Amino acid sequence: MVVIERMTRPSRSHDRENVTPRVKPTLRISAACHLVPMSQPSVLTIAGSDSGGGAGIQADLKTFAAHGCYGTSAITALTAQNTKGVQDVFPSSPEFLEKQIDSILSDIDIKGIKSGMLFDANNTRAAISALKKHYLSSLSNSLPPFVVDPVCVSTSGHSLLDPAAIDVLLKDIFPMATLITPNKAEAELLLSRGRRREPALKIESIEDMLSAAEELAGFGSQSVLLKGGHLTVFSDDVQRVVANRPDLILVRDDFTSNGENMEILRVNQTGTSVSHELVVDVLYETSDKKMSILCRPRIRSTSTHGTGCTLSAAIAARLALGSDLTDAVKLAARYTHLGIETANPEIGHGHGPLNHFHSLKEALIPGRTPGNPYPLTTFFIRKSAKVWKAYVEHDFVKLLGRGILPKECFVRFIKQDYLYLRYYARAYALLAAKSSTFASISSATQTILSVLQEINTHKTFCSAWGISEEELEYETREEAATAAYGGYLIDVGLRGDSMMLLIALLSCLLGYGEVGLWLKRHTKENGRGKGGEGNEGWVVLEGNPYVEWIKDYSGEAYQQAVKLGLETIESRAAADPPSKVRLDEWFRIWERCTEFEKGFWDMAMVKE
Numbered sequence: 001m002v003v004i005e006r007m008t009r010p011s012r013s014h015d016r017e018n019v020t021p022r023v024k025p026t027l028r029i030s031a032a033c034h035l036v037p038m039s040q041p042s043v044l045t046i047a048g049s050d051s052g053g054g055a056g057i058q059a060d061l062k063t064f065a066a067h068g069c070y071g072t073s074a075i076t077a078l079t080a081q082n083t084k085g086v087q088d089v090f091p092s093s094p095e096f097l098e099k100q101i102d103s104i105l106s107d108i109d110i111k112g113i114k115s116g117m118l119f120d121a122n123n124t125r126a127a128i129s130a131l132k133k134h135y136l137s138s139l140s141n142s143l144p145p146f147v148v149d150p151v152c153v154s155t156s157g158h159s160l161l162d163p164a165a166i167d168v169l170l171k172d173i174f175p176m177a178t179l180i181t182p183n184k185a186e187a188e189l190l191l192s193r194g195r196r197r198e199p200a201l202k203i204e205s206i207e208d209m210l211s212a213a214e215e216l217a218g219f220g221s222q223s224v225l226l227k228g229g230h231l232t233v234f235s236d237d238v239q240r241v242v243a244n245r246p247d248l249i250l251v252r253d254d255f256t257s258n259g260e261n262m263e264i265l266r267v268n269q270t271g272t273s274v275s276h277e278l279v280v281d282v283l284y285e286t287s288d289k290k291m292s293i294l295c296r297p298r299i300r301s302t303s304t305h306g307t308g309c310t311l312s313a314a315i316a317a318r319l320a321l322g323s324d325l326t327d328a329v330k331l332a333a334r335y336t337h338l339g340i341e342t343a344n345p346e347i348g349h350g351h352g353p354l355n356h357f358h359s360l361k362e363a364l365i366p367g368r369t370p371g372n373p374y375p376l377t378t379f380f381i382r383k384s385a386k387v388w389k390a391y392v393e394h395d396f397v398k399l400l401g402r403g404i405l406p407k408e409c410f411v412r413f414i415k416q417d418y419l420y421l422r423y424y425a426r427a428y429a430l431l432a433a434k435s436s437t438f439a440s441i442s443s444a445t446q447t448i449l450s451v452l453q454e455i456n457t458h459k460t461f462c463s464a465w466g467i468s469e470e471e472l473e474y475e476t477r478e479e480a481a482t483a484a485y486g487g488y489l490i491d492v493g494l495r496g497d498s499m500m501l502l503i504a505l506l507s508c509l510l511g512y513g514e515v516g517l518w519l520k521r522h523t524k525e526n527g528r529g530k531g532g533e534g535n536e537g538w539v540v541l542e543g544n545p546y547v548e549w550i551k552d553y554s555g556e557a558y559q560q561a562v563k564l565g566l567e568t569i570e571s572r573a574a575a576d577p578p579s580k581v582r583l584d585e586w587f588r589i590w591e592r593c594t595e596f597e598k599g600f601w602d603m604a605m606v607k608e
């Protein structure tokens with residue numbers, strides 16, 4: 001029996017010196033807030049109170065705050081409401097509503113207004129009267145951007161607007177509005193009412209939305225955002241409509257917080273397009289008849305209570321901050337989308353609220369939780385869970401752990417690993433070339449020297465198995481798996497920056513550390529193995545020809561090297577948090593290398 005000599009991979013580590021000086025993770029105010037200027041414009045919402053906190057005034061004030069705006073509110077009605085529905089409504093009197101608006105406008109310089117649930121015709125008139133009194137009675141004052149969300153019915157089906165108020169909306173409020181934001185049901189109701197048409201109008205396609213938006217603009221608002229959340233639409237439909245209407249502007253938002261870069265139209269391996277389910281909103285600007293279609297990926301979620309309120313409040317906030325209308329709508333839709341995506345599904349038992357403060361979360365890395373020192377790595381592993389498991393719990397590892405891995409498999413592995421190390425060393429040479437300090441150049445160079453040591457260990461080991469140095473160096477055919485993996489490392493090194501290269505090298509470093517720990521945990525003494533037949537048996541160290549290999553990777557020295565490598569990457573990510581796009585790019589590199597690692601062991605297991 002051949003006992004394997006030391007084959008440590010200390011070189012598969014990132015030296016601490018490659019770390020930029022450790023910087024405390026910064027509070028990153030992202031998505032919604034990174035454009036917020038130092039000024040804090042005041043914004044007004046005229047809407048109903050939702051005792052459950054998810055919609056109405058409560059959603060609006062949270063949204064204003066998340067955008068760095070100062071929120072004020074005039075309450076049209078109190079609702080006894082939760083995530084399951086509206087239990088009761090208690091209106092403000094029109095006089096009292098008017099007083100609230102007067103109080104605010106007589107004191108605070110309001111830069112944006114939104115209205116939501118207005119309750120009835122009298123309260124709607126009271127709101128109009130207060131606004132007109134303040135803004136339209138003098139020549140110097142003009143109404144600030146005014147977003148009207150024509151809230152009619154709650155998601156739970158409770159009426160929030162007396163039907164008699166609809167005419168007041170159409171005739172008196174819409175002409176004052178910068179933007180109105182009806183959803184499909186509200187647009188159908190408003191148009192049917194406006195046209196006094198029977199049977200009721202139905203909006204069932206993007207084409208229907210386009211004509212409905214144009215028709216709604218006829219009521220006098222400067223623009224219309226017709227929300228398509230309740231319409232099932234696929235990317236094919238959007239393509240078709242855009243192809244037929246060259247005047248349409250397509251605004252795509254591929255942004256999601258989980259790092260996935262959702263492309264609206266993807267081409268699969270066979271070259272055919274894949275149609276994705278989307279949410280499509282239509283924005284029509286009356287003055288120049290500009291029609292835009294805004295698309296984003298659909299999220300399946302029950303945490304949607306208050307979506308309309310949040311969107312219109314975010315648009316008002318954005319307009320108050322100085323965005324133009326298209327940007328305001330696009331950014332507000334993104335903000336709302338992320339609010340749904342990051343919502344806590346455990347709030348309430350019905351349709352839960354959005355997370356209004358996703359933008360205030362530390363960094364963008366979704367795995368970041370207090371006390372987790374490795375959020376980026378956690379994110380990588382979670383998101384690539386399947387392939388990661390296939391790599392670190394590979395049959396190669398399990399058989400090796402039981403000492404029954406065929407010798408030829410191990411020999412193939414070790415020969416290819418020798419060839420792989422050449423790429424690995426060159427990758428570190430590239431890392432040195434990308435370094436700007438002597439400390440990091442030295443660190444990368446040290447790693448290269450360690451690789452040179454390591455190949456000597458490989459040579460020693462191979463000679464013990466009867467493989468000459470000649471054979472190893474000149475006669476071993478490089479397998480496709482080795483060339484692909486090695487070539488990819490060099491490619492990342494050439495086209496990417498040092499962080500991308502470090503991430504490309506991470507899968508190998510961490511994976512071998514994980515394998516070492518897995519093997520250690522699955523010995524009978526440590527009790528985490530399943531025992532019995534098949535590949536799930538106990539890991540045995542005694543008499544195992546690969547025992548030194550196991551000890552090396554589970555040993556303190558290698559585990560320390562892994563820790564150091566992780567810290568390097570994590571501290572660099574914390575010091576310079578990635579954007580979504582960059583995080584996505586990093587993940588793709590990580591995932592690819594993890595696939596290559598698995599492929600490496602697949603290759604070793606194939607018997608010739």
Ligand SMILES: Cc1ncc(COP(=O)(O)O)c(N)n1
Pocket residue numbers: 047048049050055056057079081116117151153154155156160304305306307308309
């Ligand atoms: C006070 C108030 N305002 C608006 C809504 C609409 O929100 P949703 O459509 O999510 O129920 C609501 N439920 N309550």
